[in-house]
Amino acid sequence: MRCLAVAASLLLLAAPAVAVEPDETLADPALEARAREIARGLRCVQCQNQSIDESSAPLARDLRRLVRERLAAGDSDAEVVAEVRARYGDFVLLKPPFDGRTLLLWVGPFAVLVVAGGLLVRRLGRMRPDLDEEPDGAGQER
Incomplete structure (x- = not known):
């Protein structure tokens, strides 16, 4: 039983790694590491609770491919993120910048x-009943 619990825990830890399909990975380990780091900071706009690195949604897969294509084309990390932001806005960032346009995202929940x-x-x-007033008829003498 204990062995089963350990196995289940390990599977849960490995779940985010399953989202990236083998055909998506880049041959260059350095570029792949950059792609994974960028993907961890981008929100899946379909799932909204996960990064595109963790999500198995078709849109997240498309975004992971876009990130890898841009990196393979020679774009910097900042240029790749700027490309995705241009398409989806600041909402796609898991940590949006604190400025006038995103003020509602930061202050809204509070x-x-x-x-x-x-x-x-x-x-x-x-x-709550008012404690200073007496109930009707109370305090009247007969």
């Missing part, structure tokens, strides 16, 4: 939490 927290406090405040 703003949603603050607004939701404020609405929750407001609603809970309305549900």
Whole structure:
């Protein structure tokens, strides 16, 4: 049983490596290492939770091929990333730059939490009975 658990754990660790098909890899190990590093920083726009290096989606495969084609053509890492950004925008970056155009990506989740927290406090405040007022008819003498 313990051996089965270890085997399952190892398979889970190897899962991201399975996304890159053997026919996608470059013959030059240095270029392949650069391609893998770039692919780890690019988001699969179909999956959205994975890098294109981890994703097995057809679009991620196309993007991995594009990265490798551009590297094989002699582009620098920055030029390859710029090419993908030109097609898909900053959303394709797993770590988008912090600037005016991406401000909503960075601040948006916190703003949603603050607004939701404020609405929750407001609603809970309305549900709480007012302790200063006496119930109807209380305090009246007969």
